Structure formats: structure tokens, C-alpha cells
Amino acid sequence: MTTTSSGIQDVVRFDAVRKVYGSAARTAVTALDDVTVGLRQGSFTAVMGPSGSGKSTFLQCAAGLDTPTSGSVRLDGVELSTLRERALTRLRRERIGFIFQAFNLMPSLSVVDNIKLPLRLAGRRPDRAVVDEMIERVGLADRRRNRPGELSGGQQQRVAIARALVTRPVVLFADEPTGALDSRTAREVLTLLREAVRLQGQTIVMVTHDPVAAAHADRVLFLSDGRIAGALDRPSAERIAESFTRLDTIAAGGGVR
Numbered sequence: 001m002t003t004t005s006s007g008i009q010d011v012v013r014f015d016a017v018r019k020v021y022g023s024a025a026r027t028a029v030t031a032l033d034d035v036t037v038g039l040r041q042g043s044f045t046a047v048m049g050p051s052g053s054g055k056s057t058f059l060q061c062a063a064g065l066d067t068p069t070s071g072s073v074r075l076d077g078v079e080l081s082t083l084r085e086r087a088l089t090r091l092r093r094e095r096i097g098f099i100f101q102a103f104n105l106m107p108s109l110s111v112v113d114n115i116k117l118p119l120r121l122a123g124r125r126p127d128r129a130v131v132d133e134m135i136e137r138v139g140l141a142d143r144r145r146n147r148p149g150e151l152s153g154g155q156q157q158r159v160a161i162a163r164a165l166v167t168r169p170v171v172l173f174a175d176e177p178t179g180a181l182d183s184r185t186a187r188e189v190l191t192l193l194r195e196a197v198r199l200q201g202q203t204i205v206m207v208t209h210d211p212v213a214a215a216h217a218d219r220v221l222f223l224s225d226g227r228i229a230g231a232l233d234r235p236s237a238e239r240i241a242e243s244f245t246r247l248d249t250i251a252a253g254g255g256v257r
């Protein structure tokens with residue numbers, strides 16, 4: 001982890017990160033442009049911005065799935081550019097959890113086996129008490145033997161959350177985790193994420209288009225044209241929506257207030 005001058009720890013730290021896709025001057029796209037930001041341990045951050053503003057690139061670089069063109073990305077204090085592919089894979093497996101809009105569960109495995117999977121992949125023997133507690137927490141104790149296809153979308157996302165948290169990752173990256181859910185189910189999923197922050201000090205970074213989802217976070221970061229255009233702390237959904245619609249102004253130098 002990176003300790004800041006105030007002694008507070010950043011689990012994810014970007015310093016002057018640029019990501020340019022393509023090399024020809026005419027076709028190159030700057031997806032991230034001089035991004036400097038630190039995300040503290042136990043914080044829940046939502047990342048918002050228009051389509052193409054760099055949200056996925058931000059998540060990919062933070063998770064070591066993509067390499068910045070320049071600048072530094074540190075995760076849990078580790079400078080990602082110093083790691084080779086194997087070490088990166090291990091770091092992802094041991095220290096990062098992911099959830100996606102499309103759940104990405106293994107269809108042939110039961111709920112309980114899906115949840116145990118990342119532990120098995122990491123060569124760790126699943127601790128029954130830990131797995132049971134996780135299943136209990138996401139409210140699926142009576143569904144542990146079901147396959148994903150037998151569950152609703154909200155239930156499947158709850159399995160994905162349990163699977164992502166069972167390894168006790170230092171950071172959980174969530175890419176549009178409520179994008180495929182109705183608003184009531186989305187709220188249940190977001191409440192679970194919030195609980196993980198409150199109960200186990202989980203650090204969460206969530207990309208979302210939805211101001212209501214973003215309002216569950218402690219902090220909302222706005223990206224516009226690959227730059228951090230502003231941040232809001234503990235904003236309401238209305239405030240987020242209002243800032244979001246002003247992003248064009250921000251891109252022109254207005255800033256989020």
C-alpha cells in the first residue's frame with residue numbers, strides 16, 4: 001500500500017498516468033490523460049463519465065490488465081510496471097476481486113462451487129466456515145446447490161459478489177455491476193457492496209452509468225476525455241445526475257462543483 005503524507009493508505013494509486021491506443025499521430029486515441037488519483041483503503045469509489053471517457057481503461061490499468069503508456073500505477077503498494085505476466089496474474093488472483101455486468105459465473109458449477117473457485121485457482125483449500133459465511137451474507141444459503149441458470153439475475157450477481165469477496169481481496173473492481181438488473185435488485189446488490197465496505201473495510205472501485213448506483217459510493221470521480229474532470233464526496237443521486245449532464249462544460253474547463 002502507498003502511504004500518503006497524511007499517513008492514510010492508498011490501495012490504488014495513479015500518478016500521471018497516460019494511456020494512448022495506436023501510435024500513428026492521426027489515429028492515436030488518448031484514453032487516459034495525466035490521471036493522478038489515490039483511492040484509500042476502505043473507500044467505495046464510483047467512476048462515471050460519458051461513453052469513451054476512459055472508465056474501462058482506468059479499471060483495466062488499475063487491475064494490471066492493461067499497461068499505461070507512461071506514468072505509474074501502484075496497487076497495494078506494488079508498482080505494476082515492475083511485474084512480469086506471471087507475477088501480475090498472481091497479484092490479480094490474490095489481491096483483486098472482479099464483478100461484471102454479465103456475472104461471468106461458471107454455468108456447470110453449483111453456487112457453492114462457483115464461490116470456491118477463486119480459492120481453488122489460487123491453490124488455497126476453501127475454509128468451509130468462510131465459504132458458508134459468505135453464502136449466508138449474500139442470502140443464498142438455500143440455493144447453494146443450484147446452478148447459475150436456475151437463479152435470477154440478482155441472485156447470480158450475489159453469487160459473483162460472494163465469489164469476488166471470498167479471497168478477501170485488497171480491492172474489488174466492479175464494472176457496471178447493476179447494468180443488467182432492475183432497480184430494486186440493483187439496490188440489494190449495492191447494499192451488499194456497501195456492507196462489505198462497512199463490515200470488512202473492503203475497498204471498492206465501481207464503474208457505472210447510473211447516478212443512483214453511484215450515490216451508494218463515498219466518492220464519485222468523473223472522467224471526461226481521459227481526464228479527471230472532478231469529484232464529489234457523498235453526493236445524492238440528483239447531484240450526481242446534475243454534474244454528469246454538465247460534463248461537457250467541465251471538459252471545456254468548467255470543473256465539477
Ligand SMILES: Nc1ncnc2c1ncn2[C@@H]1O[C@H](COP(=O)(O)OP(=O)(O)OP(=O)(O)O)[C@@H](O)[C@H]1O
Nearest residue numbers: 021029030031049050051052053054055056057058
Ligand atoms: N483497445 C483499444 N484500441 C484502440 N482504442 C481503444 C481501445 N480501447 C479503448 N479505446 C479508446 O479509448 C477511449 C476510452 O475507451 P474506454 O473503453 O476506456 O471508455 P469508457 O468510458 O469505458 O466507455 P464506455 O462507457 O462506452 O464503455 C475511447 O475513445 C476508445 O475508443
